[in-house]
Amino acid sequence: MTPLIPDLYSFTEDHGTLLERKNGKKGRHGVIGVVHREEKPFWSHPALITPNNFKYKSLSDFSFNIAVGCAHGCLFCYVPSVSATKLKPKLASYGVTDPDAEWGNYALLRTWDERKFLASLRMAENTPSSELSLDGNQAVIFCSTTDAYQLFPAASAEQRNRVNDQAKFMVRRALELIRDHSTLRVRVLTRSPLAKRDFDLFRSLVTAFCSG
Ligand code: SF4
Numbered sequence: 001m002t003p004l005i006p007d008l009y010s011f012t013e014d015h016g017t018l019l020e021r022k023n024g025k026k027g028r029h030g031v032i033g034v035v036h037r038e039e040k041p042f043w044s045h046p047a048l049i050t051p052n053n054f055k056y057k058s059l060s061d062f063s064f065n066i067a068v069g070c071a072h073g074c075l076f077c078y079v080p081s082v083s084a085t086k087l088k089p090k091l092a093s094y095g096v097t098d099p100d101a102e103w104g105n106y107a108l109l110r111t112w113d114e115r116k117f118l119a120s121l122r123m124a125e126n127t128p129s130s131e132l133s134l135d136g137n138q139a140v141i142f143c144s145t146t147d148a149y150q151l152f153p154a155a156s157a158e159q160r161n162r163v164n165d166q167a168k169f170m171v172r173r174a175l176e177l178i179r180d181h182s183t184l185r186v187r188v189l190t191r192s193p194l195a196k197r198d199f200d201l202f203r204s205l206v207t208a209f210c211s212g
Pocket residue numbers: 070071072073074076077078079144145146147190191
């Protein structure tokens with residue numbers, strides 16, 4: 001899928017925190033595409049490694065999700081119906097009233113807290129194999145409810161640079177820490193050619209790397 005690029009957005013003074021899609025593309029359920037934010041482009045919780053309880057998917061045992069929402073907004077995406085809607089009350093405080101219908105129009109980057117990330121990495125590393133899925137490969141998936149490689153919208157060019165630099169840093173740092181402090185595997189699931197920027201890291205993960 002062609003990644004969204006900053007030129008597709010413009011700040012609309014009358015909506016304050018809303019950005020409008022210039023290309024007139026329709027939203028997930030025919031809603032006219034209004035791209036939110038972002039005076040608040042950061043989700044309040046940090047990005048951590050968490051168990052995902054996947055069964056019979058042969059994907060991973062753990063997830064690392066850098067954001068709530070996804071700027072790619074694929075029409076077939078299962079995430080809004082099984083995950084994002086659970087966050088509806090909290091998403092409302094970010095201006096998202098219908099997480100499913102507005103899927104693709106919001107992407108809120110989680111914060112980075114290295115101490116908490118390392119604690120979550122230790123939790124994953126120390127999880128007994130008896131508690132892991134038979135087909136999970138002791139892997140961490142980047143990502144299961146968003147995409148690690150996307151361009152985040154924001155209300156100004158300055159903020160957009162800030163949030164996208166932070167996303168870039170967060171993904172690289174997490175990959176480095178997993179490589180250097182664990183025996184976990186990494187699976188990258190992405191729709192974006194932006195992943196090319198981390199090919200050097202993928203190579204350094206050697207046998208721990210799975211793609212998909
Ligand atoms: S890239 Fe993945 S998470 Fe994002 S909308 Fe598409 S299917 Fe969903």
